[in-house]
Amino acid sequence: QVLLVPQELTTVRVQDPRVQNEGSWNSYVDYKIFLHTNSKAFTAKTSCVRRRYREFVWLRRQLQKNAGLVPVPELPGKSTFFVGSTDEFVEKRRQGLQQFLEKVVQNVVLLSDSRLHLFLQSQLSVPEIEACVQGQGSRTVTDAILHYAMSNCGWAQEEESRP
Secondary structure, eight states: OOOOOOOOOEEEEEEEEEEESTTSTTOEEEEEEEEEEOOTTOSSSEEEEEEEHHHHHHHHHHHHHHHTTSOOOOOOOOOSSOOSOHHHHHHHHHHHHHHHHHHHTTOHHHHTOHHHHHHHHOOOOHHHHHHHHTTOSSSOHHHHHHHHHHHHHHHHHHHHHOO
């Protein structure tokens, strides 16, 4: 009698880069992070959020702080001097961000950081994530994620059904 333990799978995709505030001095690109998992580590099984590069930078710094000696994966470089088209740069960065998250979600130590969960599964801003983690927000980490998942579930479902 062999008991098969279902494999825990977490798929994380960084896609759909969009320029926000186009044409203004404070324009930036954000990316859609789509997460689908059967892992008990995550509160919501499917989620979809948009994040920009500097939020990834913040996340990596926080993970580093809390991970002790565990090495945190690198982010794609912050290129100030880039030769080639912007599209090409954005695509390279998108791939780099996806690789970063793929490595992070496979690391048990990093996975225990609630900032990561709020980053991936709620649309809270960085200061709101900090407040929530320190218990100063109006919701717990789990509540914040569930609240977001409920308000957003139609969107994530539709994402899944597409081939």
